[in-house]
Amino acid sequence: MSYDSIVCVKQVPDTANVTGDAMKDDGTVNRAALPAIFNPEDLNALEAALAVREQHGGTVTAITMGPLGACEVLRACLYRGADRAVLLTDRRAAGSDTLATSYILSQAIKKIGKYDFVFCGRQAIDGDTAQVGPQMAEKLGIAQVTYFERFVDLSGRTARIRRNVGNGWEVLEVRTPMLITVLDTANEARPAAARRVMRYKRARAADEVIKDVATAMPDASDAEKEAEQARRLEALKINALLLEKWDLDDIDADLMWCGVSGSPTKVHRIQSIVLTKEGYTEIPPTEDGVKQLVHELIVDHTLG
């Protein structure tokens, strides 16, 4: 039997390479100064879904929630083999915490409809919470398998999955549909396929087309721009290169559970890291200096 998978991916600021410019004077993060990347473990989630399709057949749909710029990660999914890509974007979703985010994503998944697996990365590097996966599983009313390593067996509606629990591993038997969160050690994510890049680098969401036209024809009249937009959209549709874009109305979301009103947690304050100690005893990098240090440590019983 074949399986339909949905992969949730996220575009994140590259927090592993934060430089001085990335912090504003008030201690908040200047997101604009950080490059946006494909959340690393979401690539592993995509790989797991593609591997299922290769072995058993079926489809892979990528979905992301974020601003228009997040189309970048959708294209990256298409380059690697996704069949379909959906952008979920809406100003009213701004300020969502993990609970509101999981509600919005689960509504989108319900709209997609039929699926056997939802794959997510274990966690995103901007928040490191690992909460959205399990929360989505609850909202969808399906079983969750966190910390996926590999399928031990997959046949019919029954999967046996090995998961890593930190101090060991276990194998669970679960029936589809289910939600799986994938570890970075689960697999080696494939690179973009050159031929698919050639094809899908032109894939656009409708709002991107509007921006593209504005950039390409700065001096054109509104009517000319609209005509060009319509022409480009038509071409994208014909070539199956139009990225779907949904807002909160499209997925039938109850606004009460979205954005700030749907988020029980509030940020009280943000501080930059304050260093706790001031000054240290400098030890010269010499035999005598080091000897003196060892002596001090033995005297105060730190050593020995």
Next chain:
Amino acid sequence: MIEPNRKGEVWVFAEQEDESLCDVSLELCGRARELADQLGVKMGAVLAGWNVRELSYRLIAQGADRVYCVHDTELEHYRTLPYARVMCQLIAKHKPQIVLYGATALGRDLAPRVASEMRAGLTADCTDLEIGEYRDPKSKTTHKNLLLQIRPAFGGNIIATIVNFDRWPQMATVREGVMALQAGDPGRTGEIIDEKVALSEIDKAVRLIERHREERSVNLKAARTIVAGGGGVGSKENFALIHELAGAVGGVVGASRAAVDAGFIGKEHQVGQTGTTVRPALYIACGISGAVQHRAGMEESAKIIAINWDKDAPIFSVAHYGIVGDMSKVIPMLIKAIKERA
């Protein structure tokens, strides 16, 4: 979700495996006790499993006034849905104001599932918890006696304080090792309350087929001395020097994320926000620049020695002793000096 309930207890989910309690749950009992005293309420622990009732006494010794015990063969080994059912039913019944979980693999699997079902707030991986107030800028009301949930965010580059003032319980997972384990008082008394929770067929649908546990090959948490290497060590081969120094001082080898990512050493050695949080008597940081992620995991060490060629490396800001110099020359000197003294 439950309404804010000022009389509600402060709870700890008592994580146990193979009939023994996890360290982080015991650490949490100490802090939960303090929070409960500040709020003037009782502290409770939820203990679910099979044949684990005896563990209640340890939880009471660590500060619990009440232990809610749920006994069921279905709970012998952890599975998400039965455990989530237990937590949700007990929270709905007793309406605690705060529920704390260890930020373990299990806690990070369970807590979000419970939070979603309860439609309550949850903050992941807290490094500190306090009681304080929050002024809501929108309604201009001040909420007193809230749980301030303090956690590193953005890859450890900032510290965020999170509150949840309206959709209770206030829930958080807390990293292992960040709260000191208090000495228990075996003479303390408390109540053990046996609870029954009905599990549905759906709750029981996922089957545990096979289970394998391994002893931790590296025990950083229990180490009195840690010798840690960072990206500045330069190569897997050079890491031999770190092992040699650890051998000389009778310590355990640690590493920064940079060293682990570069493949110099295994992830089980990693100290820091995404690794293990440690507080040994002596921490020797070699070739570690001291990114916040790393410092957050070791700055509570009693004595810190930093060895780095770069005098501006942030690691020196938390060090007690600093040696600015070439690690490959300084470490052999240290080893020699230690061997001569011994």
